[in-house]
Amino acid sequence: MSSMDLHSLDNWTEQEIGALMExxxxxxxxxxxxxxxxxxxxxxxxxxxxxxxxDEELRCNLAASYG
Structure with missing residues (x-):
């Protein structure tokens, strides 16, 4: 497996997630x-x-269910 293949898996940095959302x-x-x-x-x-x-939807649903 190449380094690019490894990078494309679910190993996201906080910076990458922040950039994605922004x-x-x-x-x-x-x-x-x-x-x-x-x-x-x-x-x-x-x-x-x-x-x-x-994941966010699940968290919201759990919070609504369990207060």
Whole structure:
């Protein structure tokens, strides 16, 4: 497995996650988001963003259920 393959797995730094959220929060296209995060493809960025949103939704649902 190359270093690029390893990088494309779910080993995101806090900086990369911050950049992902900030860039997408600005309404940029996925192409532009990926361009702003070196080494991350458009599809990898989309997938990570979707997982972050799903995790947040789960946390909100649990908080609502358990107070």
């Amino acid at each position: 860039l997408k929060g600005r309404g940029l296209s996925w192409r532009n988001v990926a361009a702003g995060i070196p080494g991350r493809s458009l599809k990898i960025c989309q997938g990570r963003y979707a997982r972050l949103l799903a």
